[in-house]
Amino acid sequence: MQTANIMLALGGDSGTTVPKYAVTASEIAVLRAIHGLDAVTEVEPTADREINNREEIARLRNLYGHAKTQDESGNNVSIVAQIFPGAAARAFRDLEELEIPAQYFKAEKRVTPKPTKPAAKKAKKSEEPGEEAAVPDDNALFDD
Template sequence: MELANVLVALGGERGHTVPKRNVTPAEVAILMAIHGEDAVHEIEVQEDTSDRSGRAEVEHLYERYKATDPDTGKFIVGEVFPGRNPDLPKTFEALGLPDELYKATSRATPAKGKAKKSASQKKPAAPKEPETPANEGSGDGENGGADTSILD
């Protein structure tokens, strides 16, 4: 059976998320039955696999998840996987989960030359030269013709 590391939103609340390591596809199905269809997310399938038999996995699930269905009073494990020898999913693909529940493996980046810069990313405009009155800056003397009589 495949194994994965996942995040579980307790009671479906993303603000109350806990990590679980090395869970099987069958365990993910149980967690989803308990906490909600989209409660298990950031699923990261591992290279390691479990050699636990189907029967041993069912026993493991009954030991770990003693929750019962409030409507029927039956164990959740028995509700999700009924029968004496249920057929458990061995791969995460067999669960048919949407891609959004799997951990992203890369970050989207804009194509070069196609992204528009936001206002905060644009280069600031060059400062404008201050305007000078017509009588300033047009002479030939010291200080470029500026009026320095007030300094005397």
């Protein structure tokens, strides 16, 4: 099962983020259901973890079983049970299955602006040697 390091915005609040390490793809699905689809960012894929579907879902029930949501009938149900229904539920094995948009993955490098050459200021040449170039009066633009 593929794991990743992520940043989690608690309650979907981007001002309150915490790092989480070696999070499985299935756990990311649960965290997105609890905190919102935009809450998991800076996804950085890491190594795989050897765990079967039943063990992973049991682990998630133990960690997040208290998180509830309402089903179509208005009944409170566990978010984990809703994402992974039934006794033989299949856990997400890799990040691709989650279809997370590319902007939520960690950038490989930062792009910095290229330095620009300062524009050379061209001074007006005066008509006669020793005469200074005339500077336009800013107020002349507003004459009636």
